[in-house]
Amino acid sequence: MNLERVIFGFFIILSLTFNFVFVIGDIDNPMHHSVWILTIAILVNLIATGLKLGDRSQVGALLLAASLVADLLLITARVVWVIYQNDTLQGPSAESIVTIVSLAGGALIANIVSVIILIGDTLMSRR
Amino acid sequence: MLVLRYMRRPIFVLIIVYAIGITGMALIPGTAADGSPEYMSLFHAFYFFTYTATTTGFGEIPSEFTDQQRLWAILCLYIGVIAWLYAIGSIIHLIQNMHFVQALSEYRFSRVVNRITEPFFIICGFGDTGSLLARGLSDHRFTAVVIDRDPERIKALSLRDYNVTMPGLCGDPSEPRHLVDAGLKHPQCKAVIALTSDEDVNLKIAVVSRFINPKVQVICRSTSTKHKEQLAPLDNVRIINPFEIFAQLLSMAIITPRLHNLNSWLVRAKGVRLGVPLDVPSNNWILCGYGRMGQWLHKYMKLNSINPLIIDPDIESSSGIDRFIKGYADHGTLSDAGLDTAAGIVAGTDNDSDNLNILMSAQVLNPKAFTIVRQNHHANQLAFDAASVDLILQSSLTTGRRILKYLISPHIQILIDYLREQGEQHTEKIVNRLSTSIGDQTPHLWSVTLDSKHAKSATELLNAGHIINIGDIIRHPSRRCESLSCVPLVVLRTNRPIMLPENEIQLFNNDSILFCGTEQSEQLLASTLNNTYTLHYLLTGKEVARGFIFQWLGQLAEDKKSSTA
Numbered sequence: 156m157n158l159e160r161v162i163f164g165f166f167i168i169l170s171l172t173f174n175f176v177f178v179i180g181d182i183d184n185p186m187h188h189s190v191w192i193l194t195i196a197i198l199v200n201l202i203a204t205g206l207k208l209g210d211r212s213q214v215g216a217l218l219l220a221a222s223l224v225a226d227l228l229l230i231t232a233r234v235v236w237v238i239y240q241n242d243t244l245q246g247p248s249a250e251s252i253v254t255i256v257s258l259a260g261g262a263l264i265a266n267i268v269s270v271i272i273l274i275g276d277t278l279m280s281r282r
Numbered sequence: 283m284l285v286l287r288y289m290r291r292p293i294f295v296l297i298i299v300y301a302i303g304i305t306g307m308a309l310i311p312g313t314a315a316d317g318s319p320e321y322m323s324l325f326h327a328f329y330f331f332t333y334t335a336t337t338t339g340f341g342e343i344p345s346e347f348t349d350q351q352r353l354w355a356i357l358c359l360y361i362g363v364i365a366w367l368y369a370i371g372s373i374i375h376l377i378q379n380m381h382f383v384q385a386l387s388e389y390r391f392s393r394v395v396n397r398i399t400e401p402f403f404i405i406c407g408f409g410d411t412g413s414l415l416a417r418g419l420s421d422h423r424f425t426a427v428v429i430d431r432d433p434e435r436i437k438a439l440s441l442r443d444y445n446v447t448m449p450g451l452c453g454d455p456s457e458p459r460h461l462v463d464a465g466l467k468h469p470q471c472k473a474v475i476a477l478t479s480d481e482d483v484n485l486k487i488a489v490v491s492r493f494i495n496p497k498v499q500v501i502c503r504s505t506s507t508k509h510k511e512q513l514a515p516l517d518n519v520r521i522i523n524p525f526e527i528f529a530q531l532l533s534m535a536i537i538t539p540r541l542h543n544l545n546s547w548l549v550r551a552k553g554v555r556l557g558v559p560l561d562v563p564s565n566n567w568i569l570c571g572y573g574r575m576g577q578w579l580h581k582y583m584k585l586n587s588i589n590p591l592i593i594d595p596d597i598e599s600s601s602g603i604d605r606f607i608k609g610y611a612d613h614g615t616l617s618d619a620g621l622d623t624a625a626g627i628v629a630g631t632d633n634d635s636d637n638l639n640i641l642m643s644a645q646v647l648n649p650k651a652f653t654i655v656r657q658n659h660h661a662n663q664l665a666f667d668a669a670s671v672d673l674i675l676q677s678s679l680t681t682g683r684r685i686l687k688y689l690i691s692p693h694i695q696i697l698i699d700y701l702r703e704q705g706e707q708h709t710e711k712i713v714n715r716l717s718t719s720i721g722d723q724t725p726h727l728w729s730v731t732l733d734s735k736h737a738k739s740a741t742e743l744l745n746a747g748h749i750i751n752i753g754d755i756i757r758h759p760s761r762r763c764e765s766l767s768c769v770p771l772v773v774l775r776t777n778r779p780i781m782l783p784e785n786e787i788q789l790f791n792n793d794s795i796l797f798c799g800t801e802q803s804e805q806l807l808a809s810t811l812n813n814t815y816t817l818h819y820l821l822t823g824k825e826v827a828r829g830f831i832f833q834w835l836g837q838l839a840e841d842k843k844s845s846t847a
Contacts, residue, residue, distance in 0.1 A: 157825055159825070159827055159828070159832050162832075163828075163829075163832075205831055206829055206831055206832070207829060208829055208830050208831070209828070209829040209830035209831075209833065210828040210829045211814060212813055212814070212815055212828070213813075215828060215829075280759065280760065280816070
């Protein structure tokens with residue numbers, strides 16, 4: 156067991172799960188989506204991106220690319236939240252939350268790609 | 283452009299006829315639906331003329347024609363149809379013109395050749411040897427451009443299912459123009475191989491190629507010593523004498539059966555298993571046929587102190603041979619020659635039916651005798667396969683394989699020559715190593731050069747001062763203590779080869795290594811040499827930290843450890 160790989164895998168899978176936790180629920184119901192979860196997901200994603208920097212292998216490049224896509228989409232979703240948060244007293248309206256959750260859903264795909272690559276690489280090297 | 287030049291007159295005729303018809307139609311007044319006079323517009327006139335001249339005939343549009351208009355329409359119809367028939371006839375005539383077809387196919391051919399981006403070879407002459415060579419090159423995914431004088435052979439070429447494109451040109455290969463069309467000046471052209479049946483043509487191809495592109499390798503099939511003397515001083519030119527190669531192989535089978543076994547296994551000969559050499563007797567041979575090939579065979583057998591009994595109808599006693607029988611190698615002559623007590627017989631005449639006859643007699647007189655037969659024509663393969671011979675040597679096949687070996691992995695022949703000098707024990711060692719590593723799988727030869735293009739990470743580590751042994755890079759990327767199923771055969775360093783390197787041999791930049799192994803191990807090795815992390819793991823057994831943060835943390839931990847120590 157390699158401690159480095161444990162930490163690396165932990166953050167990559169954690170960013171996927173937080174992303175999923177935010178996206179799950181009705182897409183147009185603001186009650187199902189917490190801004191706190193979204194913020195934590197962004198934070199974890201940024202840490203995972205940082206861990207991927209500097210890996211010079213082909214797989215490393217692909218992982219970094221997937222991570223950057225997820226960051227971009229999640230941060231966009233957070234910015235959209237800021238713009239629309241005064242729609243109603245409870246936060247964004249149903250129309251706005253659809254945009255936000257769609258963006259986070261895109262990031263979810265990028266995170267899934269990341270995890271698949273990680274698993275594939277681990278299975279391939281088998282050491 | 284050629285088509286347009288030839289079609290100039292028909293096109294002029296069409297334009298003039300159209301102009302006359304359209305102008306007339308536009309000038310002649312017609313009647314509108316309400317009876318008032320109306321002129322056809324130029325566009326309508328063109329529309330009318332187009333459907334009339336092409337015999338489509340939609341009728342009188344937009345309104346019924348007057349008699350003047352109908353008169354002109356008749357004229358339009360006749361001149362239009364005639365002009366079109368003339369134009370179409372000219373095109374058909376052009377297509378049937380032999381010279382035009384030839385020019386067109388040459389143009390297409392040179393376009394295909396110009397578009398080749400990978401290294402390729404030019405094969406002149408697509409006979410037995412040429413087609414075997416093309417097949418072998420295709421198996422190794424190399425492109426070849428074929429020139430042959432015989433259009434039937436080029437047709438045969440286009441029907442083969444090769445893994446890569448093999449463009450073929452029908453023409454005289456010794457004509458410089460055709461060689462240039464075939465890509466002799468192309469920067470990726472690696473070699474010209476002259477394999478036509480005419481040896482003077484082969485010589486001319488070699489000389490012409492030498493002059494037009496001195497950098498390109500030339501391989502020339504020739505049996506004459508005169509040609510050899512003429513071409514030998516030129517560098518980059520190699521003479522292949524099929525008779526000599528044949529004699530070499532045959533003497534290799536007799537003198538060093540293990541090496542012969544290894545060699546046949548490497549060239550993937552049918553039915554050969556590594557480590558199961560032929561049990562060839564070393565004396566008491568009968569050699570049937572003393573032509574050009576027979577003389578080479580005799581020379582090589584003599585060199586290895588075998589004195590065979592020669593049977594040939596045209597043999598002269600003055601040629602310095604002590605054991606011979608003058609006569610045809612038929613049943614009577616063979617039993618006179620003592621075939622029933624002979625250990626082996628070589629049926630080496632240049633006639634396949636004679637050779638089969640000799641085999642038949644041998645099977646009757648002495649079924650235990652070791653039989654080696656020369657097969658002259660590829661088409662007789664089935665008959666020879668059925669004759670249950672110990673060893674079939676086919677001249678075109680041996681020549682084709684030798685050239686292929688030279689083109690694909692030139693160092694393997696150096697290794698074979700080295701092993702012949704070293705003796706059979708050395709061969710046995712390498713055979714054991716190969717059979718434990720590869721076993722019954724098909725052997726595959728390839729070479730790797732340690733430069734930044736083919737082994738990026740290996741050169742990076744070498745430049746950073748790491749020591750890389752050959753045993754380290756052939757470790758298995760998943761199980762470090764095991765090796766890939768491949769064996770390094772030769773390490774080439776500034777043209778000084780290291781034969782059969784041990785695992786401890788240290789590698790340097792720009793070394794070239796020849797491997798024998800499975801195709802899968804080639805891919806694994808290539809990915810190892812281009813992946814810094816895998817290579818580092820194989821060298822040291824430790825995973826190196828990936829990414830800046832982990833590297834920084836690792837450095838921090840190390841500093842702490844050293845400061846406490």
